[in-house]
Each structure stands twice: as structure tokens, then as C-alpha cells.
Amino acid sequence: MxxxxxxxxxxxxxxxxxxDIQFVHKVLFPYAYDQLPEFVHTHQAQPEVAEQIAAVRARLDEPDAPVERVIETLLHWIESDQKETSLKALQGMLWADGYQRGAFKxxxxxxxxxxxxxxxxxxxxxxxxxxxxxxxxxxxxxxxxxxxxxxxxxxxxxxxxxxxxxxxxxxxxxxxxxxxxxxxxxxxxxxxxxxxxxxxxxxxxxxxxxxxxxxxxxxxxxxxxxxxx
Structure with a gap:
């Protein structure tokens, strides 16, 4: 004690x-990785998503980067476990849907x-x-x-x-x-x-x-x- x-x-x-760190790396991260491209494409006009897309472009210093470039960057950040605030915000939106649908606890x-x-x-x-x-x-x-x-x-x-x-x-x-x-x-x-x-x-x-x-x-x-x- x-x-x-x-x-x-x-x-x-x-x-x-x-x-358990494995919950994050074997459940949450793969779920976000799989769902992120479609989510960003579908919701890019929503203010909270658009804000994070703009933050990624600013981080890249590419204000006119196409959405595909933004998605590619986000997926790379997931793969390399980057602690980027914009990625974390988008992952939170994806996980909210997963939790609420009972995909995991x-x-x-x-x-x-x-x-x-x-x-x-x-x-x-x-x-x-x-x-x-x-x-x-x-x-x-x-x-x-x-x-x-x-x-x-x-x-x-x-x-x-x-x-x-x-x-x-x-x-x-x-x-x-x-x-x-x-x-x-x-x-x-x-x-x-x-x-x-x-x-x-x-x-x-x-x-x-x-x-x-x-x-x-x-x-x-x-x-x-x-x-x-």
C-alpha cells in the first residue's frame, strides 16, 4: 500500500x-481509421468538422489542400499515433457514434x-x-x-x-x-x-x-x- x-x-x-492500452489501440483506433474517410466526406460541411479540416490544412501549411489530402494526413497521424488536437477531435466524433450505437464499451x-x-x-x-x-x-x-x-x-x-x-x-x-x-x-x-x-x-x-x-x-x-x- x-x-x-x-x-x-x-x-x-x-x-x-x-x-487497458490495448482497448485504445485494438478497438478505438481501428474503428476511427475505418470510419474516418467516409465520415469526413459525408460531414465536411458541418461546422464542427469543417473547423477540424481547416486546422489540419493549417498544420500542413496548405490552406487549399483537397479533402483527400486532409484524410490522408489524418490516417497517417492515426498510424503513427500522433497527438494532434484536430485528429483527437474528429476521433471523438467518430467514437461518439460507436459508443452510442453499442459498437463497444x-x-x-x-x-x-x-x-x-x-x-x-x-x-x-x-x-x-x-x-x-x-x-x-x-x-x-x-x-x-x-x-x-x-x-x-x-x-x-x-x-x-x-x-x-x-x-x-x-x-x-x-x-x-x-x-x-x-x-x-x-x-x-x-x-x-x-x-x-x-x-x-x-x-x-x-x-x-x-x-x-x-x-x-x-x-x-x-x-x-x-x-x-
Missing amino acids: THFDHIHAVVTDIEGTTT GHLYADVVPCLRRWVEQGKKLYVYSSGSVQAQKLLFGYSTEGDVTPLFSGYFDTHVGHKREAASYRNIVDTLALPAEQVLFLSDVIEELDAASEAGLQTLQLVREGNRAGSRHPHVTRFDDISL
């Missing part, structure tokens, strides 16, 4: 932390939700910080294998606050929470993310799930129920 004192808020990663490890409920009962505030869009985060927790658990969370953060391996991103989160950094605990499976959070003054804990290795710079556990706040 790993104990932390004076924690008022917990910020958790998703992939490899609350959720968001995976959560069995140890996660009981601990989240206990922490909320103890008065802790819970937040999510993932490279996936806020919309995608809400869908995963809203249509999860444990039902709708979104009421447990007080807020969500994505790459709009910055990238997860940069200390400034965690400073932005702490500023938003209006708490001293040392009263915030960040959970992740990725050492570089934990390093960035620690640099920003947060307390950190690594989740070592299947296939992951523990680092030496941060305390680590294998399950949420090994965490004591």
Missing part, C-alpha cells in the same frame, strides 16, 4: 492507467471505479488528463464497462492545456484547480509524464499494468486499491 498525505485532488491518465480495470468512489466519498476531487480529447474521455467513462461513471469527475483536461510531457501543462492544470501543486496527485503509466508533473510540483504515482515497467524516480503500484489517500 502506497500512502499519500494532504491530497485534495487526483488527476488521472487513461491509457495504461484506468484503461469503454474498458476500465476492475480496481478503478471502487477506488474512485471511495476517494469522492472522502472529499477528494477527481480529474482526467489524457491526450485524447475531452469529448473522447467523457465517452469512455460515460459508456464504460462499469456504466456511466462521469459523475465521479469534477473536470477533464486534454492537449488544449499542453502536451503531457511538458511541465507547463501541469502548471496550467494546477492553476485551473486553484490548489497548491503538492496537494494534487497525478497518476500515469508513463515515466516522462510523471517527470513533467513532478517538475511542476505535483505528487506522482506510476501505475504498472501488464507489459509496463516500473521506473525508479516515482513510487509505483499495480492497482488502484494499493493507493491510500
